[in-house]
Amino acid sequence: MMKNILQLIPVLFIVATIDKGGVYAFQLSPITSSTRCRHQHHQHQGSISRASIITSLQSSLDYHGSNTNDSLDPLASSSSSQSEANMKKKDLRTLQRFLEVECWKLPTIRTLDSTLLTVSDACKQINRIVQRAQTDDLYGAAIDPVTGQLAEVNVQGEVQQQLDVLCNTLMLRAFCGASNNAICAVASEEEPLPRSCADVMGYDTTNSATSNIFTSGEYVAVFDPIDGSKNIDSSLPVGTVFGIYRRPEGVEFEKDGLNLDSFLQRGTEMVAAGYCLYSATTVLVLTLGSGVHGFTLDPDKQTFLQTHPNMRIPDVGSLYSFNEAYSRDYNEPVQKFLKNMKETGKMGGKKVSSRYVGALVADVHNVLINGGIYGYPADRDNPQGKLRLLYESAPMAMIMEQAGGAGSTGYGRILDVLPPQPHSKKSRKGGDNDDEEFDLEKEAEKGIHVRVPTFLGSVENVFELDQFHKYYGDDDE
Numbered sequence: 001m002m003k004n005i006l007q008l009i010p011v012l013f014i015v016a017t018i019d020k021g022g023v024y025a026f027q028l029s030p031i032t033s034s035t036r037c038r039h040q041h042h043q044h045q046g047s048i049s050r051a052s053i054i055t056s057l058q059s060s061l062d063y064h065g066s067n068t069n070d071s072l073d074p075l076a077s078s079s080s081s082q083s084e085a086n087m088k089k090k091d092l093r094t095l096q097r098f099l100e101v102e103c104w105k106l107p108t109i110r111t112l113d114s115t116l117l118t119v120s121d122a123c124k125q126i127n128r129i130v131q132r133a134q135t136d137d138l139y140g141a142a143i144d145p146v147t148g149q150l151a152e153v154n155v156q157g158e159v160q161q162q163l164d165v166l167c168n169t170l171m172l173r174a175f176c177g178a179s180n181n182a183i184c185a186v187a188s189e190e191e192p193l194p195r196s197c198a199d200v201m202g203y204d205t206t207n208s209a210t211s212n213i214f215t216s217g218e219y220v221a222v223f224d225p226i227d228g229s230k231n232i233d234s235s236l237p238v239g240t241v242f243g244i245y246r247r248p249e250g251v252e253f254e255k256d257g258l259n260l261d262s263f264l265q266r267g268t269e270m271v272a273a274g275y276c277l278y279s280a281t282t283v284l285v286l287t288l289g290s291g292v293h294g295f296t297l298d299p300d301k302q303t304f305l306q307t308h309p310n311m312r313i314p315d316v317g318s319l320y321s322f323n324e325a326y327s328r329d330y331n332e333p334v335q336k337f338l339k340n341m342k343e344t345g346k347m348g349g350k351k352v353s354s355r356y357v358g359a360l361v362a363d364v365h366n367v368l369i370n371g372g373i374y375g376y377p378a379d380r381d382n383p384q385g386k387l388r389l390l391y392e393s394a395p396m397a398m399i400m401e402q403a404g405g406a407g408s409t410g411y412g413r414i415l416d417v418l419p420p421q422p423h424s425k426k427s428r429k430g431g432d433n434d435d436e437e438f439d440l441e442k443e444a445e446k447g448i449h450v451r452v453p454t455f456l457g458s459v460e461n462v463f464e465l466d467q468f469h470k471y472y473g474d475d476d477e
């Protein structure tokens with residue numbers, strides 16, 4: 001029974017004091033189901049046998065008089081609950097079926113079904129990697145396999161972590177490797193500039209015969225492979241965020257299937273967006289531009305099942321999610337908004353409450369389910385906030401709006417923000433190509449990784465925050 005419950009919870013630490021011999025932290029490996037001692041703040045010889053852990057916990061359960069019959073364990077195979085569970089699961093539509101029907105219904109995105117299914121498989125792999133990060137030491141900075149040196153500092157100025165590189169590769173290959181080549185190029189938080197799918201899949205991009213396979217793709221994809229990566233060390237929730245844009249009509253390719261204009265579009269041009277939350281359960285939330293649907297990963301069948309059809313965020317909520325440690329550096333409108341809320345103790349007419357996990361996907365998912373507002377405002381260190389428009393704020397804003405909520409910068413819709421367009425391209429004719437090339441790349445980088453103050457949540461709450469910007473904000477904004 002205990003083992004079944006242990007399998008329910010993806011990553012579990014057992015922190016126990018045994019014989020007053022110190023505090024032991026054991027992690028159950030989701031793969032080998034063996035426990036391995038993980039934390040060094042104690043001395044002990046060899047691993048404590050799993051059986052003794054379970055017996056001691058079992059005995060403490062017995063001691064505390066909790067009945068140990070199967071009713072505690074929903075998965076215990078008593079005929080009635082098993083058949084009930086099977087019956088219930090059958091009713092839930094699979095993601096595959098959902099995509100087949102929805103993409104068939106929407107001719108504009110008909111070719112995206114297999115791409116999105118391949119992306120969901122990549123999310124399953126990332127889910128497994130996140131669960132194994134502790135047991136398989138997938139931690140710490142990535143080491144360049146060739147030089148054996150620490151990997152590069154990414155365009156965000158962060159040393160790339162092993163998990164960043166692993167998950168980035170999985171998402172690159174999922175978007176570019178999907179059976180029907182719907183995607184021609186991709187942009188990622190981990191890549192300084194967009195890459196053509198021909199390049200990602202290792203095709204000789206100078207050979208048009210091969211790279212043409214991808215240039216027929218109608219769409220480009222943007223993504224953050226592992227969002228909230230700082231949370232992984234402490235086994236807190238993390239996520240993946242993605243968005244898909246149609247390649248604008250008449251845009252010819254600059255080189256090997258790549259054209260920056262395809263990426264530097266307003267969020268209103270997105271045709272699909274989604275995120276996957278890796279937490280107590282693994283949930284994929286998706287919009288194809290007509291409503292929002294949530295799919296929970298069935299850990300036994302490794303299948304995404306439609307557990308949250310037609311998600312709607314409450315029009316008003318009492319939950320707020322800000323990293324208030326920075327609040328003294330926030331601009332006046334946000335400071336006034338937070339102050340007013342805490343002084344009244346109310347938001348949306350209800351007792352206000354705060355939650356901040358420190359991962360955009362986790363905090364926004366919480367707001368989507370319960371109502372309220374998530375915010376990452378501008379502050380002294382980040383005058384444009386921390387979140388990146390293209391592959392964090394805009395996809396989350398599309399999901400929020402499609403669920404009946406709102407996404408704002410404080411001064412307008414996030415989806416209306418046009419990323420900065422590179423200028424030097426226009427002057428290419430006159431100048432020396434190399435310099436122009438460099439300028440173009442630098443400017444493109446700015447556009448691809450531009451940051452934006454981000455407020456996401458229930459319409460009433462985001463509207464209220466916008467009113468504070470209108471009243472206390474800078475007129476020139």
Ligand code: FBP
Nearest residue numbers: 226227228229230323358359360361
């Ligand atoms: P990463 O994509 O680099 O993880 O950064 C984004 C993020 O982690 C968000 O998920 C989260 O909301 C925010 O940064 C947390 O930042 P802070 O620790 O400053 O509150």
